[in-house]
Amino acid sequence: xxxxxxxTMVLSAKARIVAxxxxxxxxxxxxxxxxxxxAYECDALTAYRCPPLxxxxxxxxxxxxxxxRICHEESVPVVPRGSGTSLAGGALPxxxxxxxxxxxxxxxxxxxxxxxxxxxxxxxxNLSVTGAVESDGFFYAPDPSSQLACAxxxxxxxxxxxxxxxxYGVTTNNLLGVTLVQMDGTVLEIGGPYMDPVGLDLLGVICxxxxxxxxxxxxxxxxxxxxxxxxxxxxxxDSNEVAGQCVSDIIKAGVLPVAIEFMDRPCIxxxxxxxxxxxxxxxxxxxxxxxxxxxxxxxxxxxxKVIALRHNPVExxxxxxxxxxxxxWLGRKxxxxxxxxxxxxxxxxxxIPVSSLPYVLRRIGEMSKAxxxxxxxVFHAGDGNMHPLILFDANKPGDLELCEALGxxxxxxxxxxxxxxxxxxxxxxxxxxxxxxQFAPDDLEAQLWVKDVFDPKWLLNPAKVFPLSVTASxxxx
Amino acid sequence: xxxxxxxxxxxFIRSATGPLVVRGGGTRSVGACRGAVLETGGLSGVALxxxxxxxxxxxxxxxxxxxxALLAAEGQRLPFEVPDMRGLLGRTGDSTLGGxxxxxxxxxxxxxxxxxxxxxxxxxxVDGAGTVIKNGGxxxxxxxxxxxVKLMAGSWGTLGVLSEVSFKLLxxxxxxxxxxxxxxxxxxxxxxxxxxxxxxxxxxxxxxWPGQGTFLRIEGFTASVAYRAAQLQRxxxxxxxxxxxxxxxxxxxxxxxxxxxxxxxxxxxVAVKPSDAPELVARMGAEAVLYDWGGGLIWALTAxxxxxxxxxxxxxxxxxxxxxxxxGAFAPEPPGVAALTQGLRAKFDxxxxxxxxxxGA
Numbered sequence: 001x002x003x004x005x006x007x008t009m010v011l012s013a014k015a016r017i018v019a020x021x022x023x024x025x026x027x028x029x030x031x032x033x034x035x036x037x038x039a040y041e042c043d044a045l046t047a048y049r050c051p052p053l054x055x056x057x058x059x060x061x062x063x064x065x066x067x068x069r070i071c072h073e074e075s076v077p078v079v080p081r082g083s084g085t086s087l088a089g090g091a092l093p094x095x096x097x098x099x100x101x102x103x104x105x106x107x108x109x110x111x112x113x114x115x116x117x118x119x120x121x122x123x124x125x126n127l128s129v130t131g132a133v134e135s136d137g138f139f140y141a142p143d144p145s146s147q148l149a150c151a152x153x154x155x156x157x158x159x160x161x162x163x164x165x166x167x168y169g170v171t172t173n174n175l176l177g178v179t180l181v182q183m184d185g186t187v188l189e190i191g192g193p194y195m196d197p198v199g200l201d202l203l204g205v206i207c208x209x210x211x212x213x214x215x216x217x218x219x220x221x222x223x224x225x226x227x228x229x230x231x232x233x234x235x236x237x238d239s240n241e242v243a244g245q246c247v248s249d250i251i252k253a254g255v256l257p258v259a260i261e262f263m264d265r266p267c268i269x270x271x272x273x274x275x276x277x278x279x280x281x282x283x284x285x286x287x288x289x290x291x292x293x294x295x296x297x298x299x300x301x302x303x304x305k306v307i308a309l310r311h312n313p314v315e316x317x318x319x320x321x322x323x324x325x326x327x328x329w330l331g332r333k334x335x336x337x338x339x340x341x342x343x344x345x346x347x348x349x350x351x352i353p354v355s356s357l358p359y360v361l362r363r364i365g366e367m368s369k370a371x372x373x374x375x376x377x378v379f380h381a382g383d384g385n386m387h388p389l390i391l392f393d394a395n396k397p398g399d400l401e402l403c404e405a406l407g408x409x410x411x412x413x414x415x416x417x418x419x420x421x422x423x424x425x426x427x428x429x430x431x432x433x434x435x436x437x438q439f440a441p442d443d444l445e446a447q448l449w450v451k452d453v454f455d456p457k458w459l460l461n462p463a464k465v466f467p468l469s470v471t472a473s474x475x476x477x
Numbered sequence: 478x479x480x481x482x483x484x485x486x487x488x489f490i491r492s493a494t495g496p497l498v499v500r501g502g503g504t505r506s507v508g509a510c511r512g513a514v515l516e517t518g519g520l521s522g523v524a525l526x527x528x529x530x531x532x533x534x535x536x537x538x539x540x541x542x543x544x545x546a547l548l549a550a551e552g553q554r555l556p557f558e559v560p561d562m563r564g565l566l567g568r569t570g571d572s573t574l575g576g577x578x579x580x581x582x583x584x585x586x587x588x589x590x591x592x593x594x595x596x597x598x599x600x601x602x603v604d605g606a607g608t609v610i611k612n613g614g615x616x617x618x619x620x621x622x623x624x625x626v627k628l629m630a631g632s633w634g635t636l637g638v639l640s641e642v643s644f645k646l647l648x649x650x651x652x653x654x655x656x657x658x659x660x661x662x663x664x665x666x667x668x669x670x671x672x673x674x675x676x677x678x679x680x681x682x683x684x685x686w687p688g689q690g691t692f693l694r695i696e697g698f699t700a701s702v703a704y705r706a707a708q709l710q711r712x713x714x715x716x717x718x719x720x721x722x723x724x725x726x727x728x729x730x731x732x733x734x735x736x737x738x739x740x741x742x743x744x745x746x747v748a749v750k751p752s753d754a755p756e757l758v759a760r761m762g763a764e765a766v767l768y769d770w771g772g773g774l775i776w777a778l779t780a781x782x783x784x785x786x787x788x789x790x791x792x793x794x795x796x797x798x799x800x801x802x803x804x805g806a807f808a809p810e811p812p813g814v815a816a817l818t819q820g821l822r823a824k825f826d827x828x829x830x831x832x833x834x835x836x837g838a
Contacts, residue, residue, distance in 0.1 A: 114671040114752045137677075159620045170618060172627065173595045188813045194794040195587060195773050196748040197631065199810045199837045200818045201594060204627020208620050225677045248529030254552060254648035293708075296701045351616040354530040383617040384530070423618035431621075438621055439611075446610045446825070447623040453820035465622065 001048050001089075001429055004463050004475060006096035010053065010076050017074050018054050021098070024066035029104070031055040040081065040099045044146075045089040045430060047400060052079065052093035059104045061179055061187055061217040068215065069185030071098055077459050078183070080211035082154025083125065085146040087347055088428025090158060090210050094463060100215060102153045108132050109218060117176055117193050119220045122153035126160075129221060138223040141168035144424065145336065156216050159208030161424035166382035167258040167291075168224070170424065172207040177220035180206060180213070183455045193220055205450055210426050211461045213454035227291035230258065232328045233301055235308045236282040236315040240264060243284035244357035246311045247381045250288070251354075253307055255300055261287040261332050262381035264361065266374055267339075267389070268331070274338030277331035280315045286381065287332055335378045336389075343374075343391040346403050350414030351423035354384045363413055364388055371406045373399075385423035386414070412437050427465045435467055444470055481519035483601065483609060483640040489515060490638065491607025496833045499634035501538065501576025504569075505562040507633070507799055508806030510835045517575050520640050525615065528553060531646040532615050534599065537575025537639035544574060548646060556596045556647040558584030558728075564738045566800055575639040581631030584732040585694070588674060588770050589681035590647065594630035599643030602629060604636070605826025615643045628821070634832040636825040650696040653725035654706050655682075658691040658716050663755040663768070666691040669716040670771040671751065676712050678705040684731045685768040694725055736767055737778050743801030745785050747775040749794035761788055807836045 010017070018032045031037055032054040041049040053076070058064045071078050077097040084091050093099055102123035109119040111133060118140070120129055126147040129140040143162035144150055150160070156178065161170040168174070177191030191203040206213050237243040247260055263271065263285045272279050279285060286308075290300040301318065308316055319325035331338075339345045352360050361377060368375040368390075379386040388410055392403035411421050411431065415438045421431045435444060444466060451458065451474075458474045478497075480486035490497070496512030520538035528551040535544060541559060548554050559582050563569060576582075578600070583592035590596070599613035612625035629636060658669055666685035673680045673693050682694030695705045710719045730736070737744055742764060749757055751772035758766050763777040763785075779785055786796050786808065795808040810818060818837050822829070 112752075113675055114668070115750050116671075116675060138675075159624065161618055161620075165618065169591065169595060170620075172624065173591050182813075186813055188817075189811070190814065192793055193750045194748045195770060196581070196583075196592065196795075198795040198808050199814065200636075200821065201581070201627045201631050202814065202817060204594060204630070205624055207627075208624045225675050228677050251531055251648075252529050252551075254651065256648065292701060293704060295704055296698070299698055299700055351618045353527065353532065353616060355527055380618070385616075385618040418614065419616050420614050420619040420621045422621050423616070424620055426620050427622065435622060438614075442608050443611050444622070446604065446608075446612070446625060449824035450623050450625070450628075450821065453817060453824060 010096040029057045043084040043086040043091040052099045055099040064181045065185040072184045082151030085150040088426045088430040090428040122216045157211045158426035163259045174222045178216045179218040181215045228293045230291045232289040234317040234328045235286045235313045236280040237284045240284045240361045241358035259289040260382035264377040267376035267378045270338045271331035275334040344394040345389045348388045349422045349425040351385045352419035356417040479516040479519045487603045487607045501573035502571045504572040534643040541572040553646045556590040558586040560732045585682040601641040602637035602639045652699040652702045653696040655722040656693040657720040667772040683771040744799045745777040747796040
């Protein structure tokens with residue numbers, strides 16, 4: 001993966017830059033020792049690594065502002081980092097960058113149940129936002145599978161989703177306001193605990209901008225009352241097409257499950273071997289979860305059962321109790337771990353129109369066979385967000401390249417059928433060079449304008465999202 | 478000017494020599510700006526409707542009524558409950574999808590499903606230089622590049638002229654019911670609405686119409702609506718009697734601000750933190766108010782020419798004058814934010830010809 005040539009002026013000024021950072025941060029918040037900076041050399045896209053020039057761990061908005069002002073003056077690129085769980089390389093450093101980690105900013109600032117919001121520092125983990133309000137009957141809805149570790153800052157940067165967004169939406173639909181520190185150190189309040197922005201919806205474009213427009217230090221998040229209960233069913237089919245049709249029929253019938261998860265045979269087998277959840281050995285498996293009171297759940301599941309049985313499933317499994325419900329989810333929740341057990345894998349994230357599901361699965365099967373790498377599919381079927389897992393051997397020369405090429409072809413296929421490159425992981429460096437597949441030059445140019453306005457010197461996370469060739473003149477300016 | 482294709486729209490804008498006033502159906506425009514009128518009604522037609530994928534793609538000039546009828550035939554709808562502003566603003570004509578998006582028009586259901594921008598998944602538009610730009614697409618989950626879709630929603634035609642819009646849809650529920658708390662003060666009403674919205678019973682409308690009552694809406698499968706209605710009645714017992722009215726017919730009146738239709742005066746739309754609402758209303762000196770979104774939206778009727786913003790003072794939120802004369806329909810932005818929005822406008826509309834001066838300029 002090509003990265004920009006580090007700025008030698010910055011590299012040679014390391015001592016001065018670090019000394020200046022030490023004037024505005026406590027000693028333990030500036031890391032420049034080569035061995036220690038290695039802890040920040042990659043995120044969850046571990047195939048690519050590069051230790052940064054230095055890393056800083058501020059505790060307040062004022063400290064973030066002071067750091068950014070110095071980096072702005074010194075023309076040092078800054079790569080913001082939440083918890084470093086990006087699968088797209090969103091927090092991958094360059095050798096001339098300062099990593100700005102928000103992990104120490106993890107407090108709850110305000111909880112307001114009457115107005116249903118919580119204000120937190122952005123380094124707080126996703127799950128601990130829910131943790132702060134759970135005992136009072138509330139939760140924060142977006143639930144990326146890394147929610148135990150991932151930070152709200154990263155969720156906002158990538159506009160993270162999760163298994164339950166069919167009903168609750170993704171981060172942007174649950175974000176009310178942010179404190180944004182601009183690259184020159186200016187602190188702005190955007191949005192707040194009210195609905196509708198003043199003027200343009202800047203919050204909407206900040207969310208999902210992959211840390212390129214500013215550093216979010218605080219966020220006001222919408223919290224929701226917890227549903228009375230939730231219950232999954234498991235439905236097995238002997239064909240992907242039929243499973244896809246079943247999803248479509250459920251949606252058309254007016255039932256809105258909170259989650260519809262889909263696993264194909266390679267994935268079912270791997271999960272079964274790993275987690276022994278007792279899944280049927282079939283071609284396609286759906287896990288459908290609905291919410292409400294026990295009576296409401298019964299009513300919705302009865303309707304789903306009628307629809308599913310019309311498609312002759314090989315199995316329709318209901319959960320009689322909490323334990324059986326857990327077993328239904330067990331395999332799905334361990335899918336990534338199961339894959340990691342048997343192989344190295346690359347996780348894709350394209351989204352497709354739900355109607356193209358059977359075609360896309362068939363094509364992925366053909367492409368996988370042609371290249372000789374197995375692909376297991378697990379995804380959010382209700383919204384078309386696919387997660388094909390390409391299995392490869394990192395120790396085998398050429399396998400990573402083969403895998404990346406297959407991944408790129410699968411993403412091109414997603415765009416071809418009317419979908420997109422990434423549904424919830426973000427572009428990062430991973431899909432940067434495919435942006436031209438989805439966007440015409442004018443479409444990209446309009447996005448670059450936004451970056452020009454927010455970060456005229458192009459210092460914030462500059463090597464991400466857009467092909468380097470497209471941004472070269474701006475980064476050099 | 479009434480282009481009938483996106484290419485023609487781009488030509489018109491590219492060759493424009495002066496300011497343009499962008500106009501969909503003209504049913505919900507706010508404020509005033511001058512220039513040659515550019516009507517988008519010719520950019521009409523549904524390009525794609527997949528009920529099984531809850532997705533609609535249509536030309537920006539497509540009639541809202543036509544789309545609503547098409548969706549209703551499949552038992553689906555636009556989630557965000559588009560208000561009909563014709564009665565309030567004294568307009569006629571057909572609302573267009575593009576106008577709905579440009580205004581980010583959202584009704585009572587916003588408390589549950591979000592605003593228009595939350596259901597908008599893709600746009601095509603022509604910027605102020607005449608360049609066609611697309612963003613988003615037709616899928617529900619999409620984080621590929623910057624989200625200009627959100628930026629276009631509620632930009633009132635000042636960044637570009639929409640040519641095509643895509644929405645995610647929701648099924649129309651089988652049943653609905655309205656709970657009415659007849660005699661609450663404004664402060665009690667906001668508390669009752671907060672209690673209802675903070676319950677697990679999926680309230681998707683919470684409005685207070687002083688003199689008429691406090692209204693809560695629930696929708697879903699028949700048995701579920703009955704169950705939740707009963708639970709809510711119990712949950713809100715501390716606020717006095719809770720009457721149950723079958724159906725949801727009353728919500729069109731709230732959505733369209735019917736109580737102000739026959740009355741003269743300026744109309745303001747004030748977005749606030751819900752619990753602040755009663756105290757702000759006391760400061761407003763309004764002739765009438767209607768609370769929606771659990772108190773988060775205040776519709777206020779004031780004497781013509783009143784400076785409501787001056788009366789409100791420092792405010793967590795903002796006020797837009799929806800009806801009334803003179804400049805300043807949109808609230809001024811804080812300085813740092815204004816610099817960003819002016820920067821964006823200069824990029825998207827370098828000649829400053831699109832609805833020039835309408836918002837924050």
